Amino acid sequence: MRQKVRQQLPEERIKNFQEVSLGFSDEQAIAEAKRCLQCKQPKCVQGCPVGIDIPGFINLILQGKRRDALLKIREKNNLPAICGRVCPQEYQCESECVLSKKNIPINIGALERYAADYELLYPSVSISSSYKLQSESKQKIVVVGSGPAGLTAAADLAKMGYYVLLFESLHIAGGVLSYGIPEFRLPKTIVRREVDYVRSVGVELCTDVLIGRTLTIDDLFTQGAQAIFLAVGAGLPQFLGIPGENLKGVFSANEFLTRVNLMKAYRFPEYATPINLGDKVVVIGGGNVAFDCARVAIRLGKDTQLVYRRTENEMPARKEEIENARAESLKFRLLTQPISILGDKNGSVCGLECIKMQLGQPDDSGRRRPVPIKDSNFVLDIDTVIVAIGQRPNPLISKVTPQLKTNPNGTIWVDDNLMTSLPGVFAGGDIITGADTVISAMGAGKKAATQIDKFIKTKRESL
Secondary structure, X not given: OOOOOEEOOHHHHOOOOOOOEEEOOXXXXXXXXXXXXXOOOOHHHHOOOOOOOHHHHHHHHHOXXXXXXXXXXXXXXXXXXXXXXXXXHXXXXXXXXXXXXXXOOOOHXXXXXXXXXXXXXXXXXXXXXXXXXXXXXXXXXXXXXXXXXXXXXXXXXXXXXOEEEEEOOOOOOOOHHXXXXXXXXXXXXXXXXXXXXXXXXXXXXXXXXXXXXXXXXXXXXXXXXXXXXXXXXXXXXXXOOOOOOOOEOEEEHHHHHXXXXXXXXXXXXXXXXXXXXXXXXXXXXXXXXXXXXXXXXXXXXXEEEEEOOOOHHHOOOOHHHHHHHHHOOOEEEOOEEEEEEEEOOOOEEEEEEEEEXXXXXXXXXXXXXXXXXXXXXXXXXXXXXXXXXXXXXXXXXXXXXXXXXXXXXXXXXXOOOOEOOOOOEEEOOHHHHOOXXXXXXXXXXXXXXXXXXXXXXXXXXXX
């Protein structure tokens, strides 16, 4: 039987921002590890964007060698405690597990977290101390952005022996891991621990440096960079383009989550950074970010609804997040499309006009297209709107670097090796794909590190 991860009870967790999932006990981890068939040609590994030896680390857990299991994961994954919590394993490694044919794949994500949390139990034990540099190269590589793609590439390059300088525009590292994912889903102590690991393998971290303003790409090359990896993510919010989006009480998901996560608005007055929400909140969207916003609003004591123009079956959010939100009493308004945000005489939100939808033929995403139902308009009585319909790349670097080729949607153009139109400048993660998963960005970071290493070596040989 597949082991079910322990959780805080819904009636308790909506009163706090502590982690909802409590992870596996030792007994659960062993029981789940026993289910692994140890396939000779494991498809689960093929489903992992960073290529973790999944049967290998599970077998070590089965033997009671938790630390060794973590070391096995770290051979390919620099951020295991993060991936064990937020990676959509059900669509990747677990979907390739042979037991998925019977709808009971190994709970790979929970086992990864179990192995990674060894460091929580024994913080004085240095996992990175067993690692030795493979090269004496002191060539400088610059990584821009300390989200999952940047952290992964930086750590891999440092392990190859390069001197890696990692720039972060904010005052703390982690990118979306720090500002975008709530504490109850990804505790920031976990992010800090993983960042510390990356630093421990030789990466030099510089915060409060905005590339494109503080320094340009030309400056980085002038200061000795042999190659640059742009991993700046997609942090520019998207809006609906409907009337009323400039009213007081309308937030982008980016602003809302940044103020809650990075500025600790949920801990007011301990932190003097409150966020002014009304009593009746609507979150617009159906992805993981929308559910993060809704679950935060619930914890702030607000009556919260989620408005989505398709049905639950078409939601891009993880099923686990949908189920958790439902257990926390989130109200669902499905097949509903906002068409106007209504304001009062003071310029504040006082309602949301919507129209009912029905599903038509599939669109380019493969999901059935929502079609308005004539004369089905209605108004929701609310006073706060959070728009969570996706993010776009920030155009800052491309605007100040005209030689850098971009795509029509604002993403940076790259070739098959992740090199941009500028020789020696690589890019990966959300800045080339648009908003995607943490593990997909990490996969891009690993590929970029490999390609940068090839580029440097080829350049060296040609001299």
